[in-house]
Amino acid sequence: MNDDEYQLLARAASVCHMSVANFLARSALNAARDLDRTAAEIAGEREALHELFALRRHLGQIGNNLNQVARAANSGADVPYADAVLKAVHRTARRVDEFTQRYLDTETRPL
Structure with missing residues (x-):
């Protein structure tokens, strides 16, 4: 992941009042639950x-x-x-x- 991508994730996590790690984990779990x-x-x-x-x-x-x-x-x-x-x-x-x-x-x- 480059710096711009990380900053995008950091902004999204901040808007959701989450850490980047929590945001990534929740996003990955949501994607895994809906593979269709x-x-x-x-x-x-x-x-x-x-x-x-x-x-x-x-x-x-x-x-x-x-x-x-x-x-x-x-x-x-x-x-x-x-x-x-x-x-x-x-x-x-x-x-x-x-x-x-x-x-x-x-x-x-x-x-």
């Missing part, structure tokens, strides 16, 4: 996880921006960028809704 899954299903899950991690990072950035807007507004300062931050919140909420709907559509598709 296709590569396409696994790839679909990987894409879903990447999207979820990207959304989580993006929401964290927006949360920081919202905190800055609130801090400035509470201090009486002019907050000309508040509209841009709120638009980012709405865009991200739409992105979450679209992802969720896409995920639900693929999970409920008949075999």
Whole structure:
């Protein structure tokens, strides 16, 4: 495993509040219990996880921006960028809704 792969595992384990060893063990056991899954299903899950991690990072950035807007507004300062931050919140909420709907559509598709 190269450094980039290890960092990917470390981030995933951290998000799950697990050690890398625990994350790897649970992942391996889950894979061993379900050997009938296709590569396409696994790839679909990987894409879903990447999207979820990207959304989580993006929401964290927006949360920081919202905190800055609130801090400035509470201090009486002019907050000309508040509209841009709120638009980012709405865009991200739409992105979450679209992802969720896409995920639900693929999970409920008949075999």
